[in-house]
Amino acid sequence: MYLLSGDIGNTTAKLVLLEKSGDGQWEQIQNCRMETRPVPEPGQWTAAVLDMLKEIPPEERPVEAVISSVVPEATRSMAEGIRAAEGTEPLVISCESDTGLILDVPEPETIGTDRLADAAWAAANCELPAVTADLGTATTLSVIEEGGVFLGGSITLGVTAQLKSLGDRTAQLPALDAAAPGELIGKTTESNLLTGAVTGTAALIDGMAERIGEELGKDVTLVLTGGHAPLVSPLCRTPHRDEPQLLLKGLALIYEREKARRETTEEE
Numbered sequence: 358m359y360l361l362s363g364d365i366g367n368t369t370a371k372l373v374l375l376e377k378s379g380d381g382q383w384e385q386i387q388n389c390r391m392e393t394r395p396v397p398e399p400g401q402w403t404a405a406v407l408d409m410l411k412e413i414p415p416e417e418r419p420v421e422a423v424i425s426s427v428v429p430e431a432t433r434s435m436a437e438g439i440r441a442a443e444g445t446e447p448l449v450i451s452c453e454s455d456t457g458l459i460l461d462v463p464e465p466e467t468i469g470t471d472r473l474a475d476a477a478w479a480a481a482n483c484e485l486p487a488v489t490a491d492l493g494t495a496t497t498l499s500v501i502e503e504g505g506v507f508l509g510g511s512i513t514l515g516v517t518a519q520l521k522s523l524g525d526r527t528a529q530l531p532a533l534d535a536a537a538p539g540e541l542i543g544k545t546t547e548s549n550l551l552t553g554a555v556t557g558t559a560a561l562i563d564g565m566a567e568r569i570g571e572e573l574g575k576d577v578t579l580v581l582t583g584g585h586a587p588l589v590s591p592l593c594r595t596p597h598r599d600e601p602q603l604l605l606k607g608l609a610l611i612y613e614r615e616k617a618r619r620e621t622t623e624e625e
Contacts, residue, residue, distance in 0.1 A: 359413060361406065362608045363435050363447065364471065365426035367494040368393055370435065372402065373605055374409045374420075383609040385602065396431045402438025410443065422447035423612040425470040425604065448615055450474065455614040457481060459506045472499045472510070474607030475582065478600075480505040481610060483578045488569055489603065490562050492583035494518055498565055502573065511565060516585045519554040537588050558585070559592035566595045 358377040363370070374387040387409040391397045410420060422439045424447045426432040436447045448454070452465040456477040462468065475489040476499045485503045490496065492515060499510040514522065516535045524532025533547060538556055543549030562579070570577045581590050582603035590599050600606070 359410075359417065359420045360609060360612060361409075361420055361422035361439060361443075361447070362605050362612075363422065363424035363426070363439075364604055364608070365393060365424065365428050365431045365435060366471065367427060370397065370426075370428075370431055372405060372409070372435065375605065375609060383606065385605065393428050393431055396428070396434050397438075399434050399437035399441065402435050403442040406439055406442035419443045419445040421445050421612070421616075423450065423608045424448070425450045425474050425608055427469050427471060448612055450608065450611055454611055455618045456611050457505055457614060458501070459504065461502075461506050462509050468507070469497070471604055472497055473507075474604050474611060475499060475580075476501050476507050476607070477610055478603055478607035479578070479580050480507075483580060483598070485578070486570075486573050486575060487578040487580060488566050489580045489582065490566075490586075490597075491604070492516065492558065492581065492585035492589055496558055496561070496583075496585075498562070498569075500569055500573075500577075513561070515583075516554045516558055516588065519557075520550060523550065535585060535588060537591075555585075555588050556592050559589045559594075562589065562593055563595045566597075 360375045362373045371390050375383040389405045450470040479487045480501050487501045489499045494515045497512050500508040520533045523530045538552040543552045566579045579597035582600050
């Protein structure tokens with residue numbers, strides 16, 4: 358069984374072809390990436406889908422699709438591209454999707470669907486309470502209490518966004534690409550910036566995980582994911598799980614829950 362899984366972030370849009378293995382796990386077998394701005398044309402996604410699926414036997418198609426997005430105009434483009442290539446209607450995740458979560462927030466429609474996917478997988482696979490830390494354009498922490506209750510969390514600038522913001526807004530600080538800091542106490546302007554952004558993010562995650570645990574009155578399971586996790590994870594002192602494919606796993610989980618719900622509804 359195959360599944361197209363789309364992850365549209367503020368900087369990059371990724372489309373991944375997943376295959377379900379014999380043990381029920383989803384494995385990535387192909388992927389493509391495009392910059393989110395400017396928004397890719399639907400035809401670009403159509404071409405990408407056709408290329409990724411060219412080895413899939415006709416009897417195993419059409420391949421279904423699921424999308425998580427924080428950029429609405431890019432959602433429409435990817436969905437149209439998939440529809441044109443495969444004739445299937447993608448499932449676009451929202452707060453009304455069957456995530457298995459209880460959303461204990463006043464405006465659930467404002468929660469990023471990437472956070473919902475992360476939280477859905479953590480709720481189903483981790484000891485709760487848990488905190489997912491997604492390190493991308495933003496550093497986003499989500500808190501899931503026992504019973505799969507999504508409590509909320511925090512959002513701050515991601516590592517690259519910190520470095521870019523300082524480079525753009527100051528006269529003497531350079532704009533740097535994210536990289537591992539070589540030392541805690543920076544000796545050069547560049548090392549000062551890197552340790553502030555990267556080690557500072559690790560300290561932020563450690564501190565937030567500790568404080569969230571204190572507020573809940575119990576230890577939390579910390580899960581790290583996202584593009585900057587490989588830089589930040591080694592510097593975190595809090596015991597944690599590294600889950601590079603957390604979002605994809607969460608999307609596949611929600612897709613399966615939604616499919617089961619729809620099949621049940623049709624039978625009724």
